[in-house]
Amino acid sequence: MDLTTIKQAVIEGDDKQLANLTRRALDEGTSAETILNDALIVGMGEVGELFEQGEYFVPELLLSARAMQSAMEVLRPLLSASSYEPLGKVVMGTVQGDLHDIGKKLVAMMLEGSGFEVIDLGTDVAPERFVETVEESGAQVVGLSALLTTTLPAMEATVSALREAGPVKVKVMIGGAPVTSAFASSIGADGYAPDASSAVALARRLVGK
């Protein structure tokens, strides 16, 4: 079977078709690794390019990510663990006192679509909850969001709590309307992302991938 068909189904975000095509390719003797590397990952790469070029918006990106997940469910039992390791684990949340959700949710969805494992703690998250979750999950990155000027101090308190927590050298990235690069530096965060796409690039950089 021509792997271009599978790649195309990823680009079109056709989850039902993609799972069937993946099964068919396996039945015809194509290895799971080949389907993953030469069709699914290549397809998601093209989706990312279409997004960067303004041809795709977030909904298309999410559809393709969902389609890729449906194919991965078929492939996962056949792949060695190292073949499908996530790029990294990210704990996301909107800081204490702030109820704004969608910006953080968008970053979480785009991180997942790019191959990260994401633990989304929701909104109004206390510093100690971030610390506990990082300790329990072994996450390499924490993403903090805030929309209100009055919750920027909570962002600083969360970074301090994470730094004081001990041995885990977790990287912290921050974003939200009132946040700036200078503010990120001033509170000891490892990076600032002005939008969701930049957040994905920043997370990749923070985990060295």
Place this chain on the structure above:
Amino acid sequence: MRYHSLTIPDPQDLVFGRAPLPLACGFGLELGAGAVFPEVNFTLPPIAITDATWPDILAQYREMTEGVLLRAQALQVPGIVLEFEHLPPMTSRPQWGAEITAILCQLLEQAHEATGLPSALRATIVDLRHERRPPQLRDGPLWETMRRSFADCARAGGHILSIESVGGKEVFDEALLRGDVRGLVLALGVLAPRDMAWLWQRIAEIAEASGAIAGGDSACGFANTAMQLAGQRLLPEVLAAVVRAMSAPRSLVAFENGAVGPSKDCAYEGPVIKAITGRTISMEGKSATCAHFSPLGNVAAAACDLWSNESVQNVRLLSGSAPQAFAESLIYDCRLMNEALRRGQERWLRDLLVDSDQYQSPQALVISPQASVAIAKAIVAAPTDYQRCIAAAQTAAGLIREAVEQGKLRLSPVETRWLGRIESGLAGLPSDEGKLLEETAAEYANLFDRASYGM
């Protein structure tokens, strides 16, 4: 009550400063009776809101109000509205919100007594109910706290009560990011109107008991979220434009359950509300760049009765404080509109405001007086909230399609593709909401609590 016809059926009559149902409020202010007034909203710079910082916070609100009133008096403004939009802790601790309300009200009253400046204070309470997921909308401690906050702010001198309520947003956010028309209609046409009816009956009761005015709501958390994401090229503009129209029936429900205006500044669906109800509206546009950007800075003013800056931080600029600077911008915007009203040239100025924006963006197009009246007519002709939402969306999509075909509005190929996708999505919707609930259950049922919507 339910609206079945328009109070302003002719788009020519949908104009700034005049509303068929003017509203007297506050300290000698009358809205919609031939003048536009500034509505100034300000907020704190980065500062934690705690017991320790509370005295500083009170001092900042006093300083911001005094500064704005100084500019208002220096520029001889004929009237002014201040909006005190709570930050979450100010609703969570109702005594905090009431304390600031009392200070602002006292300063407005003093200015009125000293100089005769007509004024009113709008108190906007935070919808805390979405702290829980799924939100528990009709009972529980979060709603009880909000109810107390409304009542305390009204007692403390808040003349106009408002909220940016978020019933249905738990489904909306998901549907918006997916670009899923069915999910959007579920949120805005099925869930949100149910919550609005329940919530505004209660706000109206509180207002009546305390002598305050039940103002209006805003689909800010819905349509403005779409507008901001479209502004970042994360969503198509045509989707944001159609979502704007879809949000109007939801905001109308407030007026069918006790709200009397002025509607909230960030409710860009305001012109539709004004066309249907004849009530006064607040709008924001080019002078709200302190808070956010938009593609509709001029056209937004076309039918306003209050003209707002949305929100500005208390920071120092070269001229003075940022609240003072943006108050001055609003005052000059209003002066121009009021001079046009005085000369009987308001339609001429209104048309300039509309024509300078409406074909630059589909989002600007759908809030023009012409489009607003068309959308309003479609809404009142539909028998249910669900069908109102679909009718509003179809009308908006049709207006965009027509403007493109006439060569007036240019869309990129990708935006055109999305317009087609939205039209197909709307055409494929079931005829009743029960069927939609069934069809979308797998994707969305786990996101909302049916009892919170009276189901």
